[in-house]
Amino acid sequence: MDKKDTFVPHLDQLNGIMTFVEVARAGTFTAAAERLGITKSAVGKSVLRLEERLGVKLFHRTTRRLSLTIDGEAYFARCERAMNEIGEAEAALKSQQTSPKGRIRVDMPAAYGRRILLPIFLNMAKRYAGLELTLTFNDRFVDAVEEGIDLLVRIGELADSSGLVARPLTTQRLTVCAAPEYLAQRGTPATINDLANHHCIVGFRRDQVKTWILLQDGIAHRYAPPATHEFGDGDAMLAATLAGCGLSQLPMWLVRGHLKRGELVEVLAGHSGGEMPIHAIWPRNRHLLPKVRAVVDELVQQAEQGSLD
Structure with missing residues (x-):
């Protein structure tokens, strides 16, 4: 392309493109106006001028929603990519500063x-x-x-x-452990099948009971232990395990000190070692x-x- 054919946008045109991209990202003129720090009316006029200059409709407008047209989607993809590249160029320069701010x-x-x-x-x-x-x-x-x-x-x-x-x-390396008090009362499981006869403390996230990761012949498998107690927090699971309420699979970073002090005992060592x-x-x-x-x-x-x- 010759230099005379190269499109060099004016400042107003660049502002219009930036406003269009922000509207497409935000989904509404109101949200885009808040992010840009200008009025909703100014956002609407900027997009309208851009559409008039391009000769195409960029948005479908109704009283309830705003969505990109096919032309708008194609234009948005190109504009967003260009703006991201500019942002990455600025970030590369700023990253040379020695102290994060x-x-x-x-x-x-x-x-x-x-x-x-x-x-x-x-x-x-x-x-x-x-x-x-x-x-x-x-x-x-x-x-x-x-x-x-x-x-x-x-x-x-x-x-x-x-x-x-x-x-x-x-x-995160996982291990199955219990308090000495619990093992003295209920016995120590020797196999995965023995877990069916034990109280187990399990995680509870997004309305679902978390499975354990146990090794069988060196291969990690998901296992659903009997969920006697369910907790949505790792510290609560640790507290229940220390209190002797049952067996639990917990990360080593959480129990390492308790294992060293003998407050917890690792069980099913041959099946531990699952990682996340x-x-x-x-x-x-x-x-x-x-x-x-x-x-x-x-x-x-x-x-x-x-x-x-």
């Missing part, structure tokens, strides 16, 4: 987050005066894009990773900001040193 929101599993990750984040906050933390602790499903979360840390297989970028950190992956996750449609990159790099470094498992 600004607010970062991170959501992580409750027990794992409090015990393993929180000290790491607090140490980063002391090292980087410009870094501001918003930390939340959840074992429920969280939509990072919908809730404006910069980074997630999640344990387990990723059921739906579409729209997300996942960076493996480490694995731990990932750092962020939205694919957002470039990796320097502050997010700094946190991910720190978590990767801590994982390599064995501090996350």
